[in-house]
Amino acid sequence: MSEKLKVGIGGLGAIGLTLARAIADGTLPDLTLGAVSARDAEKAKGNLAAIGAEAPIVPLESLAETCDIVVECAPASVFETIARPAIETGRIFVPVSIGALLNHMDLVDRAKDTGARLVLPTGALIGLDAVRAAAEGEIESVTLETRKPPLGLAGAPYLVENDISVERLNEAKKVFEGNAREAAKGFPANVNVAAALSLAGVGPERTSVEIWADPDVTRNTHTIRVEADSARFTMTIENIPTEENPKTGKITALSVIATLRRLTAPLTAGT
Numbered sequence: 066m067s068e069k070l071k072v073g074i075g076g077l078g079a080i081g082l083t084l085a086r087a088i089a090d091g092t093l094p095d096l097t098l099g100a101v102s103a104r105d106a107e108k109a110k111g112n113l114a115a116i117g118a119e120a121p122i123v124p125l126e127s128l129a130e131t132c133d134i135v136v137e138c139a140p141a142s143v144f145e146t147i148a149r150p151a152i153e154t155g156r157i158f159v160p161v162s163i164g165a166l167l168n169h170m171d172l173v174d175r176a177k178d179t180g181a182r183l184v185l186p187t188g189a190l191i192g193l194d195a196v197r198a199a200a201e202g203e204i205e206s207v208t209l210e211t212r213k214p215p216l217g218l219a220g221a222p223y224l225v226e227n228d229i230s231v232e233r234l235n236e237a238k239k240v241f242e243g244n245a246r247e248a249a250k251g252f253p254a255n256v257n258v259a260a261a262l263s264l265a266g267v268g269p270e271r272t273s274v275e276i277w278a279d280p281d282v283t284r285n286t287h288t289i290r291v292e293a294d295s296a297r298f299t300m301t302i303e304n305i306p307t308e309e310n311p312k313t314g315k316i317t318a319l320s321v322i323a324t325l326r327r328l329t330a331p332l333t334a335g336t
């Protein structure tokens with residue numbers, strides 16, 4: 066039997082801790098936990114013990130030293146600290162703060178030289194298989210409409226800078242319209258999905274994004290609409306927020322688990 070691949074997890078929050086649990090309990094039998102990084106090492110020790118996991122706790126920049134796969138599950142502000150060593154060391158790098166990746170696309174060029182691979186989960190979104198397939202032909206337009214409970218958007222830099230209030234809304238309010246690059250900059254903790262969609266399809270400049278603060282939704286709801294020479298499609302996902310972080314849908318961690326599973330699976334379904 067070949068040796069298990071070692072996974073390093075940067076950030077043990079809503080996504081990272083769920084992934085650590087899935088590795089520790091054998092959900093991903095070809096993988097083992099190589100190392101983790103956490104802001105609070107003592108708390109992390111307790112969290113790992115509670116899920117029956119054992120792994121050294123190392124600084125973010127050291128994950129790539131010992132791990133074959135580095136999974137970034139941290140705030141966007143420390144993205145580069147995790148990503149750059151993983152790319153320089155030729156690892157498989159799985160990011161979830163995909164909005165942050167848009168500011169570091171030089172890493173993709175660098176990966177060509179080091180042999181690293183960037184593998185982006187669909188995350189909280191839907192349908193990137195169809196978008197990637199359509200992008201092999203001609204795509205005319207891609208739009209993302211995101212609707213969130215107003216509190217899930219509060220504090221976003223774009224709202225603060227433009228003095229847009231999402232308090233006491235009686236009806237849905239469109240708070241942003243622009244492209245995916247502008248959306249990722251203005252809403253760094255909210256529209257990783259826009260960045261992922263753009264990288265699967267026609268790039269951040271040509272991917273249109275609308276963000277709505279909607280008092281009638283309790284779930285983070287994303288609709289993608291694609292017009293291409295092969296097909297027209299519209300898909301919607303309604304994400305149940307995690308208990309740990311209401312900004313993050315439960316399916317995100319599952320998407321990361323599914324992404325890691327297909328790295329070693331003898332059969333994969335979906336493009």
Ligand SMILES: NC(=O)C1=CN([C@@H]2O[C@H](COP(=O)(O)OP(=O)(O)OC[C@H]3O[C@@H](n4cnc5c(N)ncnc54)[C@H](O)[C@@H]3O)[C@@H](O)[C@H]2O)C=CC1
Pocket residue numbers: 075076077078079080081102103104105125138139140141143160161162163187188189190253254255257258261309310312313314317
């Ligand atoms: N791609 C997608 O579809 C989605 C991406 N996300 C993004 O994924 C990322 C993680 O999300 P969550 O797990 O919900 O966040 P979270 O806030 O629950 O967890 C982040 C963890 O990183 C830790 N951390 C912060 N600074 C650190 C440091 N310097 N060193 C080590 N650990 C540190 C925090 O203590 C926390 O435990 C965020 O950037 C979020 O925006 C979230 C949802 C969907």
Ligand SMILES: O=C([O-])CC(=O)C(=O)O
Pocket residue numbers: 189254255256257258259285286304312313314315317
């Ligand atoms: O819907 C979610 O779970 C989170 C989200 O929009 C994102 O981070 O892009």
